[in-house]
Amino acid sequence: MSTVLAATAPGGPGLAVTDVAEWMSGVLNASVLQVGASGRPDQAPDPDRVLAELDEPRSALAVIPATALDQLAWPVVRRARKPVVIVPGALVEHGHWQLKRALIPLDGTAESADAVTETVGLLSDAGVELLVLHVFDAATVPRFWDHPGHADRVWQHEFLARFCDRPGVRMQWRSGTPGEHVLDVAAAEHSDLIALGWSQRLDAGHARTVRRTVELSPVPVLLLPTRTGQ
Amino acid sequence: MPDVDADPAWTVRVGTPVPLRERIAETICTLAAGGVGTRGSVEEKRSGSTPLVLADGVYEDASGGLLPGPSWTGVVIDPPPAADERLLDLRTGVLARTERGGDGPPLRTLRFASITRPGVVAMRAEAGAARLRAGPALLSPAAAPSSTGNLCGLRWARVTAKSGGGIGAVAGQRIGRDHTLRIVERVAGYVADPVRQPRLGPAARATRSAIAAGFETLLREQQAAWQARWDSVGIDLPADPDTQLAVRYSLFQLWSNVNRRGEAAVGARGLSGAGYGGHVFWDADVFVLPAMVTIDPRAALAMLRYRLRRLPAALARATAEGRAGARFPWESAATGADVTPSSGPLGGSTVPILTGTQEEHITADVAWAAERFLSWTRGSAARQELAPLLVETARYWSSRCRADSSGRAHVDTVIGPDEYHEAVDDNAYTNVMARWNLRAGAAAAERLSTDRAGRTGTDVAAWRELADRIVDGYDRQTGRYEQFAGYFGLEPLLIADVTTPPVAADLLLGRDRIAHSQVIKQPDVLMLHHLVPGEVEPGSLVPNLDFYLPRTAHGSSLSPAVTATLLARAGRPDDALAMLDIALRLDLEDTTGMTAGGLHLANLAGIWQAVLTGFAGVSVAGGVLSVDPRLPGAWPALVLRFRCRGRRIALSIAGERVRLRTDGPIRVALPGRRPRRVDEEVST
Numbered sequence: 081m082s083t084v085l086a087a088t089a090p091g092g093p094g095l096a097v098t099d100v101a102e103w104m105s106g107v108l109n110a111s112v113l114q115v116g117a118s119g120r121p122d123q124a125p126d127p128d129r130v131l132a133e134l135d136e137p138r139s140a141l142a143v144i145p146a147t148a149l150d151q152l153a154w155p156v157v158r159r160a161r162k163p164v165v166i167v168p169g170a171l172v173e174h175g176h177w178q179l180k181r182a183l184i185p186l187d188g189t190a191e192s193a194d195a196v197t198e199t200v201g202l203l204s205d206a207g208v209e210l211l212v213l214h215v216f217d218a219a220t221v222p223r224f225w226d227h228p229g230h231a232d233r234v235w236q237h238e239f240l241a242r243f244c245d246r247p248g249v250r251m252q253w254r255s256g257t258p259g260e261h262v263l264d265v266a267a268a269e270h271s272d273l274i275a276l277g278w279s280q281r282l283d284a285g286h287a288r289t290v291r292r293t294v295e296l297s298p299v300p301v302l303l304l305p306t307r308t309g310q
Numbered sequence: 311m312p313d314v315d316a317d318p319a320w321t322v323r324v325g326t327p328v329p330l331r332e333r334i335a336e337t338i339c340t341l342a343a344g345g346v347g348t349r350g351s352v353e354e355k356r357s358g359s360t361p362l363v364l365a366d367g368v369y370e371d372a373s374g375g376l377l378p379g380p381s382w383t384g385v386v387i388d389p390p391p392a393a394d395e396r397l398l399d400l401r402t403g404v405l406a407r408t409e410r411g412g413d414g415p416p417l418r419t420l421r422f423a424s425i426t427r428p429g430v431v432a433m434r435a436e437a438g439a440a441r442l443r444a445g446p447a448l449l450s451p452a453a454a455p456s457s458t459g460n461l462c463g464l465r466w467a468r469v470t471a472k473s474g475g476g477i478g479a480v481a482g483q484r485i486g487r488d489h490t491l492r493i494v495e496r497v498a499g500y501v502a503d504p505v506r507q508p509r510l511g512p513a514a515r516a517t518r519s520a521i522a523a524g525f526e527t528l529l530r531e532q533q534a535a536w537q538a539r540w541d542s543v544g545i546d547l548p549a550d551p552d553t554q555l556a557v558r559y560s561l562f563q564l565w566s567n568v569n570r571r572g573e574a575a576v577g578a579r580g581l582s583g584a585g586y587g588g589h590v591f592w593d594a595d596v597f598v599l600p601a602m603v604t605i606d607p608r609a610a611l612a613m614l615r616y617r618l619r620r621l622p623a624a625l626a627r628a629t630a631e632g633r634a635g636a637r638f639p640w641e642s643a644a645t646g647a648d649v650t651p652s653s654g655p656l657g658g659s660t661v662p663i664l665t666g667t668q669e670e671h672i673t674a675d676v677a678w679a680a681e682r683f684l685s686w687t688r689g690s691a692a693r694q695e696l697a698p699l700l701v702e703t704a705r706y707w708s709s710r711c712r713a714d715s716s717g718r719a720h721v722d723t724v725i726g727p728d729e730y731h732e733a734v735d736d737n738a739y740t741n742v743m744a745r746w747n748l749r750a751g752a753a754a755a756e757r758l759s760t761d762r763a764g765r766t767g768t769d770v771a772a773w774r775e776l777a778d779r780i781v782d783g784y785d786r787q788t789g790r791y792e793q794f795a796g797y798f799g800l801e802p803l804l805i806a807d808v809t810t811p812p813v814a815a816d817l818l819l820g821r822d823r824i825a826h827s828q829v830i831k832q833p834d835v836l837m838l839h840h841l842v843p844g845e846v847e848p849g850s851l852v853p854n855l856d857f858y859l860p861r862t863a864h865g866s867s868l869s870p871a872v873t874a875t876l877l878a879r880a881g882r883p884d885d886a887l888a889m890l891d892i893a894l895r896l897d898l899e900d901t902t903g904m905t906a907g908g909l910h911l912a913n914l915a916g917i918w919q920a921v922l923t924g925f926a927g928v929s930v931a932g933g934v935l936s937v938d939p940r941l942p943g944a945w946p947a948l949v950l951r952f953r954c955r956g957r958r959i960a961l962s963i964a965g966e967r968v969r970l971r972t973d974g975p976i977r978v979a980l981p982g983r984r985p986r987r988v989d990e991e992v993s994t
Contacts (some may be wrong), residue, residue: 169527190330218809218816224867225814226910227738228576229651229663234585234907241358241906242330255817265658287933 082110087130087144092287093117094146096171100300101143103179107206108140115142131133134162143167146294153294156304158280163199165302166294167271177300181209183271185262185289186243188214193243195277195304203275204246212244212251213265215258259292266299312529313416319551322877322898324350324560326393326410332358333906338898339398340406340695340909341421344428346379346477346500347581350396350405351460353419353435354387360906362451362584363477363519365502367575367616372455373649375587376577378451379477380458380467382498385435386443391417392446397591400562401473402533412459415491422828425539426531427570429513430520440490447481447496463644464517466510473644475504480513485964495525499896504644511604524960539565543605544960545921546949554886557895561605567601567911571618574612576641576911583908589641589649590616592672593912595679597868600914603686604922604952610683614696616739617676628706635705638676640669644903660822664732668725669712674743677703678841679751685930688956697754701768704751708745708773711780719779726806728830729866730816734794738783738835742791746845748777771893784846788855790837791846803827804860812864812892828861832869838875844931855880867896871916875924878958882943886924893917909932926950926963937970939963969993 081213086101101112115125115133130152134142143165146153157164171177182203186192204210216222225231236251244251252269266274274297278290294301314321324335335360341349345366351359359943363379370377391409392419398405409416421433435442448467450456461480468478472833473909481498496939499516501508543561547554554924567580576598577588587841594613603610615637623646624636631637639648680699685694698745721744726737752770783792792798805811808819808829813833816824833840836858840849855876864870871893875887897905922928927938935954947964960971968980971991977986980994 120513186604190328203842218818221809221818222814222903223812223895224865224904225817226866227591227665228656228661229654230578230586231904232655234904238333238904238906245358252655255659255820268658 081138082140083113083138084108084110085115085130085133086112086143087115087125087142089188090135096177097143097145097167098292099163099177100165100167103177104143106140107179107202107208110140111277113139116236125152127152127159130156131159134160134164141165143300146171149295154282158282160280160303161305163302163304165300167300168297170298171300173236175211176298179203179206179208179272180209181267181271182271182273182275182277182302183211183213183262183266185215185258186277187258188220188239188243190243191279192277194305196244196275199275199302199304200244200246200249204248210244210249211265211269211271212240212249214239214251214253216253216255216262217257221255233258258289262289262293263296266297270306271299271304273300275304277304277306279306311420311434312526312637313402314397314399314420315401315404316397317401317964319555320399320558321946322400322555324396324398326391326395330358330430331900332356334900335364335396335980336360337375337583337905337908339424340563340566340580341403341405341431342566342581343403343423343425344430344500345502345571345574345581346423346429346431348383348421348423348431350398351383352394352396352407353383353385354390355384355431359468363500364581364584364588365477365500365713366569367504367573367644368471368475368477368502369473369504369644372645372647373643375473375580375584375589377469377471377477378454378584379469379500379502380456380479381451382431382447382479382481382496383433383503384445384449385494386445387417387437387441388443400558401536403536403562403566404529404532409437414441417442420529420878421531422532423566424528424532426514426535427520427528430528431498431500432525432528433494434525435494435496436488436491438490439487442492442494442564444483444494444496447483448479448498452726461510461514463813464514466514467853468507468510470507472772473504474506475502475644476507477502478508478510478513480517482509482517484521497521497525503949504567508991542951544951545946545952547945549946550944553890553894556898557917559898560917563909563914564598564601564605564911564918565609567909568598568606570607570609570612572612573615574609574611575616575770575883578911579908580911583906585907586903587643587649589643592675593868595672595675596837597912597919598915599679600682600686600923601918603683604954605918606685607687607953610687611692614680614683614699617679618696619701621702623647625702628709633706634709635707636671636673636702637670637706638673638703640666640672656821657817665725665729668723668733669729670721670724670725671737671740671743673703673706674740674747677747677750678743684709685933686954691759697758700747700751700754701758702751704748704755705747705768707751711744711776713779717779718781718961719776720781726834727832728793728834729755730824730829730831731794731797732825734796736781736783737794738791739793739837741780742782742838742842742845745777745780745782746842748780750775752777764769782826784850786847787803788857789847790857791838791854792852793830793834793858797828802826803829805863807862808863811862812870814865815863816865830858830862832859832864832866833862833872834877837872837905839879840872840876851876852880864891864892864898867902867910867913868916870896871913871920874920875916877918878924878940879927881940883925883940884944886920886940887942887944890917890920910917922950922952926961928952928954928961934977934979935959936985937961937963937968938981939968967994
């Protein structure tokens with residue numbers, strides 16, 4: 081059986097991390113393995129420890145708190161070869177979490193779709209309601225949109241067929257920048273999880289959506305490395 | 311397996327698409343004839359594939375989409391090909407597929423939709439005997455109620471629509487061996503009926519006849535019939551092979567997708583996909599019909615009969631709204647009732663869709679299509695038959711206009727072709743088309759010895775007088791038409807300030823921002839110069855082109871080809887060619903992201919129009935065919951073949967030299983020449 085790593089100390093401030101890990105273990109049909117700091121059971125572990133555990137063949141996914149982004153979350157997700165869920169601070173301290181709805185922002189590239197395909201399948205099979213979000217910007221907005229009533233249907237049908245071909249998946253699109261819409265749509269749709277494929281690059285000009293989402297999201301953010309990123 | 315001539319001037323190649331593009335390949339490789347269309351799906355089950363058979367005018371219900379019919383192309387190939395190539399041969403109307411790589415004899419298939427035997431389709435498939443199994447000759451679609459059975463050695467299937475109509479097919483197949491190959495030859499006959507269950511007898515007879523003829527004979531018939539088509543209509547443009555192929559592809563799919571029997575409900579995507587529900591828009595009247603009248607006038611007449619048979623619904627709608635005459639629906643399907651959705655999603659919110667209630671110009675567009683047909687063909691029977699389309703639409707406008715205190719007439723609260731601005735008053739396009747419609751309707755009514763529509767009170771003098779009073783927003787000082795009352799006062803935003811067109815500017819900027827700006831979706835005022843040049847001020851094309859083009863987002867797939875036509879007519883053929891290029895790539899390169907849902911038939915028609923009426927400058931007025939070429943620098947010579955006024959015309963343009971040949975007498979005006987009768991050939 082595979083394992084979901086819960087990167088927090090038992091009895092520490094990361095109860096919600098454990099909650100999330102328990103839910104994700106249900107989705108993945110896995111068991112939960114707590115990963116604490118060596119010799120410091122009241123503290124979150126260091127990134128190298130999490131990454132080492134995550135590299136183990138049995139490990140499917142890690143759940144880590146967002147309370148210390150620069151010390152733990154960013155170092156882990158930038159190097160992780162497997163999915164990582166970052167649990168926001170507010171939820172870490174106060175939340176009780178359950179997974180009913182997930183938001184899947186997709187940028188319309190095969191890379192980001194590939195990154196989320198397996199997880200989307202697992203979430204879907206687990207009965208999680210999935211909503212795909214695509215955000216048009218000046219570079220990606222369609223050239224033609226003949227008739228609002230029909231174009232929307234045809235375009236969404238084809239987008240889902242290409243990038244998220246699972247039964248029952250809903251879709252919405254927005255115009256602007258992804259970072260400005262992901263959180264709004266997640267809130268409006270009462271999403272419990274945001275799943276983002278990303279290239280694991282945090283240097284200037286990259287991962288603006290991921291940064292903003294991780295820093296501001298009130299719900300856990302699942303980051304899925306693209307092949308390009310790896 | 312019969313060979314296909316892979317001449318790149320006549321074939322569209324589709325290699326093994328990545329799964330994301332499989333549905334695009336299927337659309338592009340659509341084969342259709344006799345009102346039945348089959349997407350170019352591979353024969354075996356493949357990820358991402360959406361095989362589909364559609365029939366002209368057979369809808370699921372009153373407002374739904376086209377009904378999926380039984381599928382005839384499925385076979386079992388195990389293991390399936392890892393790589394293949396589809397070759398659509400435009401010259402002979404066949405789709406060939408060949409497996410690439412792999413061990414043993416490759417899978418090869420060849421199929422066509424017969425144009426000599428309407429409703430008949432045929433396929434041959436061959437592969438290693440251990441890999442290929444024929445399976446059932448017909449498969450029912452999962453999405454619709456259907457029944458199947460066997461009858462005297464043939465397989466039949468029938469799909470039933472909620473409306474009571476349906477699509478039926480009867481198929482037979484022969485399975486043979488040739489050394490290590492298994493060969494499957496399959497023939498099917500289709501029948502369809504929009505309102506009742508189709509009788510299978512005619513399909514069975516057609517299938518038996520086709521089986522008796524044999525696959526090779528059917529193929530020879532097909533090749534000869536397509537050759538005859540290309541002999542009468544086509545393009546030779548060797549200096550620009552990409553454009554030549556794309557124009558030939560456009561002609562091929564127009565011929566294929568427009569039914570020429572009975573009536574033709576030409577949906578926005580034809581028979582090539584489920585997009586837009588097969589619903590009929592002004593695309594059919596203003597874009598597809600003027601192309602078809604030069605390609606296959608009988609098909610153009612079938613399109614007008616679709617409108618004519620829905621005249622009662624248009625009359626009823628006008629009456630219900632307290633108007634006279636006939637108001638045609640913006641979007642229609644089987645019954646002629648308006649099926650435009652009343653709302654739709656836009657960026658996370660539901661917005662009202664007002665085109666169904668406000669885009670009234672469609673009524674004049676239908677009349678224009680009838681007049682266009684009549685001017686490009688000959689025959690008094692059609693003139694009598696189509697007169698009600700002109701007269702009843704004129705009667706509608708006579709009741710639709712509002713007179714102000716000074717006596718000037720207005721049309722309030724409409725949407726013009728630029729759909730970014732809603733509920734506008736005195737849209738120039740709508741008003742001028744209404745004016746044209748009143749005048750054309752008056753002339754049609756006068757031509758009738760009596761009012762054959764059986765209606766009284768046709769005061770043609772009043773119609774003409776009203777037409778003279780309709781405001782059109784023309785400013786003599788600038789030479790510009792104001793698109794609608796108040797347009798010039800909007801934010802003077804240019805599309806270049808936003809991004810590079812074409813772009814769906816309403817998605818990018820939002821509906822409110824767009825509505826308060828001068829950015830427009832597609833030609834609006836300029837559609838008048840395209841459709842009714844006699845109704846606009848002489849010399850007004852260039853000032854309006856110069857003003858409106860920088861404000862045009864081309865966010866409609868209808869826009870590039872029309873703009874190319876206008877640019878050519880304005881004497882800017884190189885700019886026109888750049889615009890035409892956008893149109894040429896629209897489906898073949900899926901620049902809409904929506905070709906998977908079907909071909910943009912109006913764009914294909916616009917491409918042919920751009921070449922014929924834009925670059926070659928072919929027009930007809932007063933029974934005279936005029937030619938006034940404006941070729942781009944990249945085209946040293948152009949040859950076009952087309953139909954006009956009952957004749958087959960061959961037009962050769964090389965530099966300043968123009969030569970026209972005809973198979974019968976026709977009045978012709980070449981550049982700088984007075985009109986004259988030509989019996990065989992004339993040149994400059």
